Amino acid sequence: MYRVLVQRYHGEFWRYAAGLVGDQDVAEDALQEAFIRAFQSLHTCRDPDRFKHWFFRILTNQCHNARARRRREEPLDHHDAPAREQADRSLYENELRHAIDHALGELTPEQREAFIMKHVDGRSYEEISSLLGTGMDALKMRVYRAREALRRILDGNV
């Protein structure tokens, strides 16, 4: 039964995790760790109907921690993971991805979550609102601020 949950929510959240961490391999590890932690903490999930939301919060925390760890161990300014992963892509695309990844790191965790879900994961505001437990107006404002901050950072980098 738990395998079904792993398959389902891995499929649903892998892109969100990759965007939030900025490195797909590290994000996969964060996902794996989130599933392990969720299993160990199942007794604290009092409402099975909210498993998805409950797991989403565990995953988000894992991703924020993974990103912070990655930043400490490998400064984003110098990391070359995108170049390694996307060797066949153009230099411009690699630079753009690197710049966006760097700019995402400048956002607050709350802004980054909302922005990734909207512009990388392609979710509707209704879905995001439900997962984050944030009202629609506040959510749109969060994405708006993240978007403008990102545009300003990119403006100076690309």
Add this chain to the structure above:
Amino acid sequence: MTKHDLSSETQRFLDGEPGAGPRSGERDAAVRFLDAMDTYARGFREPRGGLDDRVMARLRHMRPGRGGLWGWLVAPQAVRVRPIVLALAAAALVLVVSQRLTVPAPVVPGVAPTPGMVLVRFELLAPEARTVALAGSFNSWSSEAIVLVPGSTPGLWTVTLPLALGSYEYLFVVDGQRWIADPGAHAQVEDGFGQMNSVIVVGPRGIVRS
């Protein structure tokens, strides 16, 4: 990109609001932003498989905390089906069987129907999908084993599967990541985790999609 914030009109466009368009003079900035994000999102490859195996291997020697959801996981579950749905499904039985068995559709390779099994055609209209698979209690919820193929109707994905008599829960897996219920199913049941599963019942006289 401009140093100033884009107008609320253009923000609505970036939010994807239907009918919204960028303000004159901001179109280039808006399109440049969306292109950049599209490039970023496309840069992530489909994840390598096997994460579920790795997780389950690590869990083999672990025990979850008791109570809460764990108690729910191991407890017998009652499937709730609305009576009106069952009645409608029964009434539609003959029609459904005749329709589903006369339309040719790809059968899962290597799985030959045997006596006591019924050919069941699954279909999903998903014009934007790149891949569609079928996962359910009949294949241990594997999201890769049963692949639907595009039919003659544009956007329609189909597969025909031999199933033994019984009741099954299932979902479609679109593009390897979105698990969605069958909009054509006559009944959905809660999976206990806030999502809905579709239900199909294979009876002795044929298929009942309840």
